[in-house]
Amino acid sequence: MSSTVSPSSTERPLQDVNIAGTSPLISPAELKQLLPATASVEQHVLRSRNTVCDILQGHDDRVIAIVGPCSIHNTDMAFEYARGLKAVADEVSDVLFVVMRVYFEKPRTTVGWKGLINDPHLNDTFDISAGLHKARQILCQINEAGLPAATEMLEPITPQYIADLITLASIGARTTESPTHRQMASGLSMPVGFKNSTEGSLEVAINAMKAARAPHCFLGIDHHGRTCVVSTRGNSNGHLILRGGRNGPNYNAESIAEASALLKAASLPPRLVVDCSHANSSKDYRRQPEVWNDVIRQRAAGNADIVGLMLESNLREGAQSLGSHPATLEYGVSITDGCISLDSTAQLLRDARRILQK
Secondary structure (H helix, E strand, O other): OOOOOOOOOOOOOOOOOOOOOOOOOOOHHHHHHHOOOOHHHHHHHHHHHHHHHHHHOOOOOOEEEEEEOOOOOOHHHHHHHHHHHHHHHHHOOOOEEEEEEOOOOOOOOOOOOOOOOOOOOOOOOOOHHHHHHHHHHHHHHHHHOOOOEEEEOOOOOOHHHHHHHOOEEEEOOOOOOOHHHHHHHHHOOOOEEEEOOOOOOHHHHHHHHHHHOOOOEEEEEOOOOOEEEEEOOOOOOEEEEEOOEOOEOOOOHHHHHHHHHHHHHOOOOOOEEEEOOHHHHOOOHHHHHHHHHHHHHHHHOOOOOEEEEEEEEEOOOEEOOOOOOHHHOOOOOEOOOOEEEHHHHHHHHHHHHHHHHO
């Protein structure tokens, strides 16, 4: 009787079959030692978070304006944009609380550039250590300039590296339904917005808000980069972000009334933010001002359920393809979604102040 001998584990591995390699990362604690938040920055972030919470809870009647690049891909551009935005933010601060979009991670439907943290050199080398360093450096300087920062939390590990510098977080349309992201949001220290699904479902985002308000336990890392069980208290400062869906926009008065009714039915505060981009602008950046003005007029007419708006804006309007030669990119132009210009954004902010003051 013949017998067969099983191949050794080296001939038929059972683990890491499709892993090409691993690279250790700096720990969150080590990165914060290299790029610490100053005492003034810490106070700025705390004050900004408290302001957003007051607006969400109806204690501050200003409107949150979350404006900035679809994604950050150039450090100099980010600082130049921040300086220009800060000047306008000060002008309108009696009516609008301006927060800069500082988005470092990009969800992709299939493939594409995944953002500054994942690929800071824009060349598919995925130098994530450098990306985390750049992201934290940018956030430190933007906060030092006196601007609050907003970002999308896409990877559950990233917050340990940068969350102490974030005033307002969002969970995107592709990840709002993810249990991992709902659990992560329950432990974040800042208010979190949940976008409706790409299909347009509000129920998905409302369920996410309810889930994030509850305590959770899940796997994560601590400040020293060690794998651990993360236990959260729950985050009560969640809010709905309307971004439209495959069936069309959802920023009109009827859609907002429906969203408010659904929030009330779920025993959640009827406070919402309108994203003027994505499906609400039919993916045409040039239509963002149209959406913005419509929503501002609704708020001016007395709809206090609208507490904020989002705009994708860069130094110059439009978008360009990343291509294979980053050195040839046009300065000031987005390499992801199309954006309106900073000049156009400044005018929209000033116009909104004038309308809301009436």
